[in-house]
Amino acid sequence: MNNDSVATAYTTVDGQYVHELEIKRSRFITYLRRVESEGQARALVAELRKKHFDARHHCSAFILGADRTAMRSNDDGEPSGTAGIPMLDALAKRETASGSADLSDIAAVVVRYFGGILLGAGGLVRAYSESVSSTLEAAPLLRRERLRILGVEADYAAAGRLENDLRSAGVQVLGTDYGDSAATLRVALNDDATILTGFNDRLATLTAGASHAEDLGTEWVDVR
Incomplete structure (x- = not known):
């Protein structure tokens, strides 16, 4: 592709x-x-x-x-x-x-x-x-969209709750990677500046500023 x-x-x-x-x-x-x-x-x-x-x-x-x-x-x-x-x-x-x-x-x-x-x-x-x-x-058909991928680091204890909060807010979470000291949630968003700003604001509210989003580039994602 x-x-x-x-x-x-x-x-x-x-x-x-x-x-x-x-x-x-x-x-x-x-x-x-x-x-x-x-x-x-x-x-x-x-x-x-x-x-x-x-x-x-x-x-x-x-x-x-x-x-x-x-x-x-x-x-x-x-x-x-x-x-x-x-x-x-x-x-x-x-x-x-x-x-x-x-x-x-x-x-x-x-x-x-x-x-x-x-x-x-x-x-x-x-x-x-x-x-x-x-x-x-x-x-059965599905949509494929080219989306902006963000990596959101969180403590192990907070990762599960943060994933649930983001999904409840309608954010597509692709999965969570568990490293040696922290977990990283992979999040997919429409590649739009307004949406990215809104997500960062929501993330700051949900984590009291403890987590930040790292831009991982764009990928094709299945959207069901």
Whole structure:
């Protein structure tokens, strides 16, 4: 994933999701999986070729990167343009809860078991598009945001209470690291000066000035 990306948020699938449609006796089994590289996307195709070794087609499409800089598709033996491209369009044009088409780091593979009835070019386009679209309708999705990460040091005795207080205030705490002499809470905030100032003020109030936030840079964070 490109950490210098202009994008600050996007949507991806939460792990893997599988959905099946039957269209004119053909079975279309769609797998959606979160991936972060072309290698992972191709590994999914290889995995499903082994699992569904008796299927006629294993068509695929994937989108990678916060700015969706990599988009690929493969018809895997179906007539050119009737499978991979409709699948990719279904991913690329899907509007999410963000109100925009921002799916990325996602791979789709449609495994087709031929049912003996030819669908024709138009029928294949609709079948592969519908297979991915209907799977997206049911799949669990999550937001990824590029957030400012702060490290907040606290005494062992105070760390648990401080974490609870911050979570109660709506602050995303990624976890707590325990060192030799103190604990460090890793906190994620929107990279906005006003929000950072507000957090520092809240932290000073909660700890009576005993804890301070150290800027650890920015990271991509799953926001559920």
